[in-house]
Amino acid sequence: MFPPERYQSGMSQTETKRYHHGDLRNALLRAGMEIIERDGLARLSLRALAAAVGVSHTAPKNHFGSMKGLVTAIGAQGFRKFAAEMRNGLTQASTRKERLHAATLGYVRFAQGHPELFKIMFSPDHCDREDTAFKDAAQESYRVLIEISEGLAWDKSEAPNAQKRTEIMLWSFVHGYATLLNAGRIDDRADGAPPPGILDIMPDFGYLDR
Amino acid sequence: MFPPERYQSGMSQTETKRYHHGDLRNALLRAGMEIIERDGLARLSLRALAAAVGVSHTAPKNHFGSMKGLVTAIGAQGFRKFAAEMRNGLTQASTRKERLHAATLGYVRFAQGHPELFKIMFSPDHCDREDTAFKDAAQESYRVLIEISEGLAWDKSEAPNAQKRTEIMLWSFVHGYATLLNAGRIDDRADGAPPPGILDIMPDFGYLDR
DNA sequence: CACTGTATATTTCCATTGGAAAGTTATACG
DNA sequence: CGTATAACTTTCCAATGGAAATATACAGTG
Numbered sequence: 011m012f013p014p015e016r017y018q019s020g021m022s023q024t025e026t027k028r029y030h031h032g033d034l035r036n037a038l039l040r041a042g043m044e045i046i047e048r049d050g051l052a053r054l055s056l057r058a059l060a061a062a063v064g065v066s067h068t069a070p071k072n073h074f075g076s077m078k079g080l081v082t083a084i085g086a087q088g089f090r091k092f093a094a095e096m097r098n099g100l101t102q103a104s105t106r107k108e109r110l111h112a113a114t115l116g117y118v119r120f121a122q123g124h125p126e127l128f129k130i131m132f133s134p135d136h137c138d139r140e141d142t143a144f145k146d147a148a149q150e151s152y153r154v155l156i157e158i159s160e161g162l163a164w165d166k167s168e169a170p171n172a173q174k175r176t177e178i179m180l181w182s183f184v185h186g187y188a189t190l191l192n193a194g195r196i197d198d199r200a201d202g203a204p205p206p207g208i209l210d211i212m213p214d215f216g217y218l219d220r
Numbered sequence: 221m222f223p224p225e226r227y228q229s230g231m232s233q234t235e236t237k238r239y240h241h242g243d244l245r246n247a248l249l250r251a252g253m254e255i256i257e258r259d260g261l262a263r264l265s266l267r268a269l270a271a272a273v274g275v276s277h278t279a280p281k282n283h284f285g286s287m288k289g290l291v292t293a294i295g296a297q298g299f300r301k302f303a304a305e306m307r308n309g310l311t312q313a314s315t316r317k318e319r320l321h322a323a324t325l326g327y328v329r330f331a332q333g334h335p336e337l338f339k340i341m342f343s344p345d346h347c348d349r350e351d352t353a354f355k356d357a358a359q360e361s362y363r364v365l366i367e368i369s370e371g372l373a374w375d376k377s378e379a380p381n382a383q384k385r386t387e388i389m390l391w392s393f394v395h396g397y398a399t400l401l402n403a404g405r406i407d408d409r410a411d412g413a414p415p416p417g418i419l420d421i422m423p424d425f426g427y428l429d430r
Numbered sequence: 431c432a433c434t435g436t437a438t439a440t441t442t443c444c445a446t447t448g449g450a451a452a453g454t455t456a457t458a459c460g
Numbered sequence: 461c462g463t464a465t466a467a468c469t470t471t472c473c474a475a476t477g478g479a480a481a482t483a484t485a486c487a488g489t490g
Binding site: 052132133134135139164165171174175176178179181182183184185186187189190193194195196203205206210211213 | 262342343344345349374375381384385386388389391392393394395396397399400403404405406413415416420421423
C-alpha cells in the first residue's frame with residue numbers, strides 16, 4: 011500500500027484520524043482480495059486486514075458478520091472475475107468449437123492465475139453457499155458453461171436431462187483438470203516433460219450444426 | 221470411545237497412569253482419523269486429539285512434528301484406503317470396460333463416503349506432498365489409474381505421451397466429478413431431480429482388444 | 431436548530447489454538 | 461550398573477476470532 015498504515019481515503023496525512031472510514035466495506039474487500047491473492051487465505055486474519063486498512067480488528071464485523079462472511083464476499087467477487095475471464099475471448103470465437111475452447115482455456119487460465127481465490131470459491135468451508143450475492147455470482151459463471159454446452163452434441167440421447175448431462179460432463183472434466191493442476195498433481199510426473207494442456211486432452215464433444 | 225478419557229491401552233482402570241503410552245503414534249492416527257471423518261478437519265485440534273488419547277497436548281509433536289505432519293500421515297492412510305476401495309470390485313470385473321467402471325465407481329464412492337478425508341488428501345495446504353510415506357501412498361492410488369487407462373484407446377495418436385494424456389483425461393474427469401459433487405455443486409440444480417451418476421456421463425474411451 | 435435513533439467503529443476482554451522450551455520419566459544399550 | 465536417548469509433561473507465549481459494552485458520527489424529524 012502506498013500511504014503508510016493508518017491512512018484512510020480522503021484523509022490528509024496531517025489531519026487527525028477520522029472515526030468513520032467512509033468506504034470501509036470496499037476497502038476491506040480490496041485489501042482482503044490482495045492478501046489472499048498474494049499470500050494465500052492462511053495468511054488472512056481479521057486483525058492484519060483491519061490494520062492494513064487502518065481500523066480496529068472488530069470493525070469488519072459490522073459489514074461482514076464474521077470471517078466467513080468476508081471470505082464469502084471475496085469469493086463472490088472472484089466468481090464475477092471468473093465469468094468475465096471465460097467470456098473474454100468468447101466474442102472473437104466464431105464457431106462453436108472455438109467458443110468451447112475459448113471458455114475452457116479461460117476456466118483454466120483463471121484457476122492458474124488466481125489459485126487461492128479459485129480454491130476458496132469452490133470451498134463450502136470458506137464460502138457460505140446460501141449467501142444471495144454469492145449464489146448470484148456463482149450462477150453468473152455457471153451460465154457461461156450452460157451457453158457453451160448448449161452447442162454440443164455429445165449426449166445424443168433423447169432423455170430430458172441430456173443437456174444437463176453434457177454440462178456436468180464438461181464441467182467435471184475442466185474443473186478436475188484445473189483442480190489437479192493447481193494441487194500440483196499433474197505437472198510432477200517423473201519424466202519432467204511439460205504436462206499436456208487442456209486442449210490436448212479435450213474429449214470430442216461433437217457440435218450441432220444448428 | 222469406550223473406556224473414558226484418560227484410558228491407555230494396557231492400563232487397568234485402577235492402575236495409576238503410565239508415563240509412556242506405548243503405542244501413541246497409532247493411537248493418535250486412529251483418533252485423528254475418527255475426528256476428521258466424523259467432525260471434519262476444522263474440528264481437529266492437537267489438544268482435543270491429545271485429550272482423547274490421554275496425553276498432553278504437546279505429545280503428538282514427538283511423532284509428527286506439527287499439525288501438518290499429523291494430517292499428512294492421516295492423508296497417507298487415506299490414500300491407502302482409497303487404492304483399496306478402487307481395487308475392490310476390480311477383481312470381479314472381467315472386461316476392460318467393467319474394470320474402468322468399477323474403478324471409477326470406487327473413486328466416487330470413496331470421495332462421497334469420506335468427504336473430509338478426500339479433501340485433505342488432495343490439499344497441499346494440509347498434506348506435505350514431499351513426505352515420503354505420503355508420496356508412496358498417493359502413488360499407490362495413482363497406479364490403479366494407470367492400470368485402468370492402459371486398456372483404453374481414447375487417444376489414438378502416436379505421440380509418445382498418448383498414454384499419459386489418457387490418464388490425465390480420465391483422472392480430470394473423475395476427479396472433477398467427485399470434487400464438484402462433494403462441494404455440493406452438482407446436486408443442487410433447480411429441478412430437484414437426482415444428479416446424473418458418473419457412469420451416466422462417462423465419455424467414450426474405447427477399448428483396445430489386446 | 432436541537433433531538434434522537436441508528437449505523438459505524440473502538441476498547442476491552444476472553445477462550446482456543448499451535449508451538450517453543452525446559453524439565454521429567456522410562457527404556458535401551460554399552 | 462550407568463548413561464545416553466526416546467517419550468512425555470509442564471509451563472509459557474503470541475496470535476486469532478469473536479462477544480460485549482462503549483463511543484462517535486450522521487440522518488431524519490419535529
